[in-house]
Amino acid sequence: MPERIYVGMKPHHRDAIGERVRNRIVNDLGIGLISSVRTAAIYTLNGAFAMSELTSLAEGPFSDPIIHDFSINSSFSKTFDWMIEVGFRPGVTDNVGRTAKEAVAVLLKKDLPEDFSVHTGTQYFLEGNATRAQVERVARELLANELIQTVRVFSQNEWLEQDTASFPAPVVTDTHEIEPYREVNLNVSDDDLARISKENVLVLSLAEMKAIQAYYQDAERIRIRSEQKLPANPTNIELEILAQTWSEHCKHKIFNAKITYRETGRDPQSISSLFKVYIKKATEKVREAKGDGDYCLSVFVDNAGVVRFNDEWAVVFKAETHNSPSALDPYGGALTGIVGVNRDPFGTGLGSRLIANTDVFCFASPFHKEALPPRILHPKRVLEGVREGVEHGGNKSGIPTVNGTIVFDERFLGKPLVYCGTLGIMPLEINNRKGYEKKANVNDHILMVGGRIGKDGIHGATFSSEPLHEGSPATAVQIGDPITQKRMTDFLLKARDLNLYSAITDNGAGGLSSSVGEMAEDTGGAIVHLDRAPLKYHGLEPWEIFLSEAQERMTVAVSPEKLTQFIELAKEWNVEATDLGEFTDSGHLELYYEGHIIGRLAMEFLHDGLPQMQLEAVWNPPEQKPSGPLRSEDIGQDLLKMLQRLNICSKEYVVRQYDHEVQAGSVVKPLTGVKNDGPSDAAVVRPLLDSFEGLVVSNGIVPRYSDIDTYAMAASAFDEAVRNAVCAGANPDHMAALDNFCWCDPVKTDTNPDGDYKLAQLVRANQALYDMCLHYGIPLVSGKDSMKNDYHIGTTRISIPPTLLVSLVGTIEDVRKAVTMDLKSPENMLYILGTTYRELGASEYALMRDLDESVVPTVRNPKKTFRMYRMLHTAISQGFVRAAHDLSDGGLGVALAEMSFSGELGAQIHLARIPHNECTTDAELLFSESQARMIVEISEEHQSDFESLMNNLPVAQIGKVVKGDRIAATGIDGTEILNISRIEAKNSWKSTLNF
């Protein structure tokens, strides 16, 4: 019978967690009748213990004598009206439970049975006159996600009359006999092939199923299989491996498809692989042009891109998304997203030390009022869950979250986007080997290191390759465990420096199937014994063991002579490492279970057998023509309202909850200015504490421009990332970018009739990316795409706006030259850099006023722009620039206000001096979102030096920094058109996300 220990705050101590829950019940759910919430932690011990043991556990590791009371097998509280109990479903990762189990073993110093486990949960004791229906709402809409958690509601009487011992521990009680493999008959009709793919969540097209069918019909193959006692038909594990390896998620089929692109009035264009024609080629050309100055070290071949940082160190960078899991379970999905992307730079080359995270989220409005479609969580709940998941993942891993943003658009209701990026740093040379290269050798052992395998995340790779639907599997959701991962990465960095392994990669999507499958390419084969893999619980079929996406695992190739030392060190460092088999040159991936072969796939077919997709793209150019002059009744009021808009307002609420300073390299923080709360353009970090060389990290993202033209969207996102970094002090000639596409399904089908248009949007975004890379001489070093960001249940269909995140890392020679965006001193000059056009299509201003503006911002003169960035960098390096801020969402008006209130100084500018084209009104000049623009602050002593650098560029002095609290501007006709208080402006800006 399981035992239960309950721990909660003593009655006279404040329960901060309970109070926070109570506030959310009132504010988010509008249930004011709950007057108080107090909480108790539940520890359910799945085993029998003496009362003295339970008491010493309760008094020892489980409670804090100063603030806690506890109870054993009896209710913690007697005074309440309702009690909500939330626990995990069987098999869901329970991090606290894992730590508690270790603590029991340490304290009781006795051998615990193999299947002993501790399960945790929370009880919420509610006081107040609420109805059962209201409490049920609190339970389901705020406290528990029933996909991963169980939730029970009790009235006071119901709970106090319960025999608590009657609650079983949520253990997985699967005792079924394991079936080593199942044969899948592929000698069937096309209809049946399609059915097999669908029923097994393989997400393989008919063409792909037929390619597999043909592979198994080969006479020679049938003969060899029969010799090896394998059926002629595929075994289920073989089919699952193929489905995972060939998934959109892993093979990027759309990016590698053959596309016929049609545009009105032009000849159709044939594109064989967007990846090869645009992404890879752009990088090749940029590297060629840089010649000896090429700083790329490893691009598109490893888990992350690697570029040179200085003569001894390299920087590793990768960003990913975790959208589908975050839609189902925002906390677990986002936590897994961040700790998952951590493993990419960690598993690049011989491994890197992680130095920074950068996160960008896209949500619907947290103030969403309308009814929600089935299976969609309220955006506030998504925001809170994602925020907390990334908080726990980042903070607990000790990696500073240095930069990021949140983008809001109603269509992200269909799927939130959770972009997580991580940077690492590695020596160029480790033990006389190149740090950024790796290679498994024949006979190396395959070591799985870190967490154990459960059913978590099975079919994650295939599931994220289709839209969210009613049958989306709950097992696709996982919960990350940052501490198991931290122990593992600590250990592996030690093993790396001791030269104990030859190659390393992470277990992410596709689990071992993906990691072993990829590493086996180095040698041309592998043998894996799946029965050796450590499991969280009984009941996994061999194919599940191979495909599970259970987190916190790396796969490492260890030579036979270093095997013992590796395993011994792992044991000392409290990390599980298991020898699963070895790499071979047999040309095959061979799977064994309890000594019997259960699968054998030719490496060549596995990696190159996938037929190329053929797709159609049709672009209908939108009409972009300016309407009549755009005027404002009250520019000051408009600006104050703009500052409150979700895409512009302060994100301090989220930023503060992320540790952005751990590792002590923080130079430009996400929050800056007199009150440490102004919005920085980019992060500057100093990864080596004995050097002043720094890294600059920035992002660019502007999905709303896709409504007019994705070419403009992508070009603008790219420019935004670059100009943000340049503003902070990055050298524009030493930058590297990541592309991260999140698209709505671009494959035309009966249920997705405009797929060909969405594909054309994708083509155009790639064209823009290619062009911008070449114009600016910036290589793409890694990337990722997520192609099925749609929601489709019943008649409701929501597709996200096509979104490209450009993440950028640059260098700054000396971090002491870095610049922040807050105004510094009265009487300094304010300059605008870049030309303002009448570009208000899909702008924040047009959206706020519901204006029909069709000319979308784009980068009109990239060559000249890049020259301007170089000159600005020179000015910054020479110390001429006191402040710099990029102009983006909301244009000049918003940027000026932010600089003013962050520096607690006023500003006076003259719109008539702005270099512009096509603009005829003050509102157009103030709110246009033309790209490639920034404001800089220059002191009088550097005025002439600065101006001579900017000679022949669209740069003008538009005003001055002034004392006091006024943000003022004169209009085109010279009269005052704006005069607001910076204090009021700041209050507006901070009021929106003031949770």
Added chain:
Amino acid sequence: MAHKASAIVMAGNGTNCEVESAHACKTAGFQKVDIVTVWELLDGEYSLDNYDFLVLPGGFLDGDDLGSAKAQANRLLHTSVKKTGQPVLDQFKHFISEHKLVLGICNGFQLLVKLGLVPALEGKYMEQQATLTFNDSGRFEDRWVDLQVNRQSNCVFTKDVESLYLPVRHGEGKFVASDKSVIDTLKAGNQIVLNYVDPDTNEPTQKYPYNPNGSQSAIAGVCDPTGRIFGLMPHPEAYLHRTNHPRWTREKLPEEGAGVILFRNALEYLTSR
């Protein structure tokens, strides 16, 4: 002998400030600084006996899963060193008995408090007399705070320091004592070394966000009665150079960050005794 004072930064199992804590020791002048994981200590590969200054750095030991530092305290209280069979706690007791120095920062402070190494009123070491628990805001927060040093305290780390401006980065930093008499005794013995203060008045404050967590008596750091064991929630190792300061681009600041002084005072104490 004394000038060779050596420092050990105890890492692993979720700590994450060990590199900058070690860098702070080096910047302050420690010649020998080792980052040693708790696993290597429990194995017996390293011993506290060979060092003079123990730094317990910030982080998330065991993920704060049972409350901050609880599981690690449990581990240190009940585990023996593998190679010697001796309880690891004996090493800590021996270290303290030799008048060596211990600095616990953030999660390290939480560990000190939960092991009962501070405040250790009336010399009652290994008895937990206070705790650090969830911030009143219910949130983890990263923000810089103004701190005032108690000049009457015998804390060796804050000798000749009047005030500090450092970041806090925690979710469980609210100092709570078992009862009011503990606070009174702490005050009487000048064991309250650091207070959160309102920058406008320079007085200890309960006002958020100046007091970021709601700590009783605005306590940000306490020492044991000898002044040789010191725990604090703010991060001195996060301010080693002026570019760490959140307003370095707009204020004139000394090149060296204000956090280094705590480590330098430790070295001076060890070399002068």
